[in-house]
Amino acid sequence: MSEVVKLQLIGLSVVGCGILILLFIRASFVRVIGFVVIVLGLFTLVALSVPQMASLPPVEEKFDIATVKTPTDMATIGQKIFFSKGQCALCHTIGPSESARCPDLKGIGAKLSREFLFESLTQPQAYIYLDYRHEGVAKEYPAKMPYINKNPIGLSRNEILSVIAFLQQMSGEPISVTVAELDAPAAPTKAAQSGPVAVTQAY
Amino acid sequence: MRHQGGWIQRLLRSGSDHGGTLLGLVVAAGLLSLPALVFGADAAPAAATEYRDVPYVGSRNIVWVVAQLHLLLAGFVLGVPIFAWLCEIVGWKSGEKRYDKLAKEFTKLLTSAYATTALFGGILLFLLISFYPKLMNYLTDIFFPSFIVYCILFLVETATLYLYWYGWDAMQDGGKKTFHIFLGFMLNFFAFFIMIVPNSWATFQASPVVLAEGSDMARAWAATWNPTWWPVNIHRLIANVVLGGYICGAYAGIRYLSAKNTEERDHYDWMGYVGNFIGVFGLLALPFAGYWLMREVYQYNQQMGITLMGGFLSWLFILQAMLIGVLFLGSNYYFWLGITYRIPGSEMKYRKPMLAMLIVLLLCLGVWMTPHSLVASMEEARKMGGSHHPLLGVFGVMSAKMTVANLMILVTFMSFIMYWRAGKQETAGWAKVAKAIMGGVLASAAIAVIVLGVWGYFVPAIIRINLFSTSQVLIVLGVMLTITPLTALLLRSAKTTTEMVWGKMPPRAGYSLVLNAVMVVLLMTLMGYARSSSRVHWHVYGVLRDTSPYAFSPALGSAAAIMALCTFFFCMLVAFIFWVATMGDKAKAPSASSKSELPQGMPAMAGASSALDEPKAPKF
Numbered sequence: 001m002s003e004v005v006k007l008q009l010i011g012l013s014v015v016g017c018g019i020l021i022l023l024f025i026r027a028s029f030v031r032v033i034g035f036v037v038i039v040l041g042l043f044t045l046v047a048l049s050v051p052q053m054a055s056l057p058p059v060e061e062k063f064d065i066a067t068v069k070t071p072t073d074m075a076t077i078g079q080k081i082f083f084s085k086g087q088c089a090l091c092h093t094i095g096p097s098e099s100a101r102c103p104d105l106k107g108i109g110a111k112l113s114r115e116f117l118f119e120s121l122t123q124p125q126a127y128i129y130l131d132y133r134h135e136g137v138a139k140e141y142p143a144k145m146p147y148i149n150k151n152p153i154g155l156s157r158n159e160i161l162s163v164i165a166f167l168q169q170m171s172g173e174p175i176s177v178t179v180a181e182l183d184a185p186a187a188p189t190k191a192a193q194s195g196p197v198a199v200t201q202a203y
Numbered sequence: 204m205r206h207q208g209g210w211i212q213r214l215l216r217s218g219s220d221h222g223g224t225l226l227g228l229v230v231a232a233g234l235l236s237l238p239a240l241v242f243g244a245d246a247a248p249a250a251a252t253e254y255r256d257v258p259y260v261g262s263r264n265i266v267w268v269v270a271q272l273h274l275l276l277a278g279f280v281l282g283v284p285i286f287a288w289l290c291e292i293v294g295w296k297s298g299e300k301r302y303d304k305l306a307k308e309f310t311k312l313l314t315s316a317y318a319t320t321a322l323f324g325g326i327l328l329f330l331l332i333s334f335y336p337k338l339m340n341y342l343t344d345i346f347f348p349s350f351i352v353y354c355i356l357f358l359v360e361t362a363t364l365y366l367y368w369y370g371w372d373a374m375q376d377g378g379k380k381t382f383h384i385f386l387g388f389m390l391n392f393f394a395f396f397i398m399i400v401p402n403s404w405a406t407f408q409a410s411p412v413v414l415a416e417g418s419d420m421a422r423a424w425a426a427t428w429n430p431t432w433w434p435v436n437i438h439r440l441i442a443n444v445v446l447g448g449y450i451c452g453a454y455a456g457i458r459y460l461s462a463k464n465t466e467e468r469d470h471y472d473w474m475g476y477v478g479n480f481i482g483v484f485g486l487l488a489l490p491f492a493g494y495w496l497m498r499e500v501y502q503y504n505q506q507m508g509i510t511l512m513g514g515f516l517s518w519l520f521i522l523q524a525m526l527i528g529v530l531f532l533g534s535n536y537y538f539w540l541g542i543t544y545r546i547p548g549s550e551m552k553y554r555k556p557m558l559a560m561l562i563v564l565l566l567c568l569g570v571w572m573t574p575h576s577l578v579a580s581m582e583e584a585r586k587m588g589g590s591h592h593p594l595l596g597v598f599g600v601m602s603a604k605m606t607v608a609n610l611m612i613l614v615t616f617m618s619f620i621m622y623w624r625a626g627k628q629e630t631a632g633w634a635k636v637a638k639a640i641m642g643g644v645l646a647s648a649a650i651a652v653i654v655l656g657v658w659g660y661f662v663p664a665i666i667r668i669n670l671f672s673t674s675q676v677l678i679v680l681g682v683m684l685t686i687t688p689l690t691a692l693l694l695r696s697a698k699t700t701t702e703m704v705w706g707k708m709p710p711r712a713g714y715s716l717v718l719n720a721v722m723v724v725l726l727m728t729l730m731g732y733a734r735s736s737s738r739v740h741w742h743v744y745g746v747l748r749d750t751s752p753y754a755f756s757p758a759l760g761s762a763a764a765i766m767a768l769c770t771f772f773f774c775m776l777v778a779f780i781f782w783v784a785t786m787g788d789k790a791k792a793p794s795a796s797s798k799s800e801l802p803q804g805m806p807a808m809a810g811a812s813s814a815l816d817e818p819k820a821p822k823f
Contacts, residue, residue, distance in 0.1 A: 032456075032457050032460065032717055035717060037771070040771055043763060043767055044760070044763045044767045046522065047522055047759045047760050047763030047764075051518055054755055054757055055515045055516075055736060055755060058740070139665070146506070151746060
């Protein structure tokens with residue numbers, strides 16, 4: 001029996017108890033308790049009827065440099081990071097979208113140099129990418145691009161290079177990032193575990 | 204230690220009749236929490252421990268329940284003084300003693316309620332130190348100057364409360380009453396700061412800021428002044444008023460249901476009316492504060508905003524819509540029952556408007572509860588052409604939800620005005636013009652809100668959020684700020700055509716008051732879960748990662764079970780506090796209140812009191 005079913009049975013039992021109290025007990029205060037119990041039971045049952053999604057902490061991507069042989073391997077890892085730890089897809093789309101909050105990244109690897117991409121990820125305020133989709137003066141996008149190499153996302157240099165490789169591959173460009181550029185295994189790869197020594201979230 | 208012991212003894216003596224009960228509660232709760240600490244101590248060695256756990260139950264669940272109860276009780280003890288002080292002012296200004304009596308009745312709760320709240324605060328602190336030493340060390344390192352401020356605030360708050368409560372009867376006349384009102388203001392003033400200091404600790408966890416090197420005070424101040432601090436402060440202040448009002452209403456509802464005679468029915472019917480009035484008064488403003496908070500969250504960190512509104516917590520907002528919808532319906536229903544049963548002859552006059560408002564509220568609730576994407580099988584999704592329903596999908600977006608939320612506020616405001624004006628005949632020469640203006644303002648506002656809502660589908664999100672949604676909020680606020688004073692002016696010279704009759708409400712009115720209070724408490728527990736879960740796997744977002752086995756946020760169903768449990772415990776605790784506080788009254792006052800203090804006419808709080816026509820004339 002799953003946890004949801006168990007909780008549903010408990011919820012139904014609670015509602016049943018409340019109904020019994022209302023049917024057979026005359027004391028006002030106890031009847032009010034019965035009423036409250038019914039309300040709370042129904043609330044729990046409704047909450048159990050919607051999709052049950054728990055938020056699990058992300059599995060920290062282990063960047064095993066030994067498995068990376070070619071730039072294509074880097075792009076494959078970069079694609080995973082783009083849609084998971086990097087959280088890029090939360091705001092960016094690949095292809096036009098009505099609800100895009102941030103620039104569409106389709107073909108971005110062909111439009112921008114790898115140096116510019118790296119700077120955009122690590123110093124996002126260095127150059128503001130404007131939204132020209134309105135009439136009149138271009139406007140800044142509502143969302144400020146976070147520093148990808150700092151918490152809470154905290155990608156390592158190797159991970160950022162892999163994301164750039166993915167962006168270039170996705171744009172049909174030759175991947176200009178090479179395996180030789182990756183940091184040695186001893187280099188820190190988990191910036192997210194920098195610990196509570198400093199608060200880095202900029203505002 | 205000797206000094207501390209003396210303080211405790213004095214505190215116990217001050218409890219007079221109930222000291223033993225309170226002491227028993229403290230000891231019992233302390234004993235109950237001891238096994239948890241022992242389990243925790245057994246779970247891991249004390250040295251270099253980041254977390255401790257409790258087998259089977261889980262340390263996180265224990266902290267969750269205790270923290271939630273502490274927060275709800277804190278909301279109660281901060282909301283009740285606001286409620287009591289407002290009632291005292293109304294009584295002072297209108298000369299109606301029953302308001303003063305009501306204020307005193309609720310202030311009496313505070314001594315025992317404060318003790319219970321502090322008790323849970325103490326238990327929570329011990330549990331946090333035991334189970335989350337890493338987090339507590341980190342927060343203490345930043346915030347310890349504000350811990351001291353917090354302690355000082357508690358001392359002055361307690362002293363003010365004693366003066367306010369024990370000086371009530373001695374400060375009833377002339378300048379003394381003015382001083383007593385001032386004490387009430389100071390009580391709320393200190394209480395506000397008692398609320399915002401710990402708010403800074405919690406909001407820092409959600410929206411930490413850069414802490415430059417500097418003095419301890421400078422670092423604490425920088426951490427305190429984080430982006431979500433003031434939005435949460437304002438949101439909680441208003442929410443506490445709402446909680447205080449609805450808890451008062453629920454208490455009145457229960458007493459009304461068990462009333463033994465006409466006097467009691469009259470009194471508690473009137474008390475329920477006042478509680479609902481203040482609850483709705485705060486409720487109308489609460490969504491605006493919530494909107495501001497969400498805007499700040501989005502501005503601070505878009506990912507956090509998306510986690511809340513579009514990520515795994517998105518279904519939570521459907522539940523929130525359901526609870527708010529029931530609360531709006533319950534509050535309106537109580538108004539409509541009041542018009543029907545308290546103002547003879549009004550039932551037929553207002554039946555059609557009430558029916559129309561009910562339909563609008565239900566339609567709005569339906570739209571608000573429409574999810575953005577539906578739970579569908581593959582086959583169903585294929586038929587729909589995606590996870591969005593071709594028709595209902597239109598209602599699942601923010602533009603539609605903002606529109607219906609504003610319309611529901613407008614409808615509730617109309618109910619409120621309708622009740623206020625019922626049984627009154629305006630006599631001012633400009634009454635017709637004023638009524639036409641009010642009708643025009645309401646109709647224009649409703650149309651403008653709908654037009655902006657529909658238009659919102661055709662503009663980029665940034666324009667909708669920054670311009671259209673803000674305009675909708677300002678329009679509704681403008682309606683309230685225009686019509687409320689206009690109605691008050693209009694009714695100042697109005698004459699009563701139908702005398703208000705108290706004590707005739709059906710039993711379902713009492714249950715609707717209880718329902719409203721339960722909805723408010725459930726909403727607080729639900730949004731507490733949302734706020735905490737928005738930090739996902741971080742104790743301090745982006746800074747201090749949660750590496751415990753409880754770094755996950757549970758699914759809504761199991762979270763709702765704990766919320767329901769917390770709500771039930773809180774209701775029982777509040778019932779206990781009311782019981783303890785009123786035990787002495789029952790023993791020493793067997794006879795009912797004197798006839799001269801019976802409710803008479805419509806309360807001055809609504810601005811249409813028959814007592815305002817003839818302030819000192821008894822109506823019975």
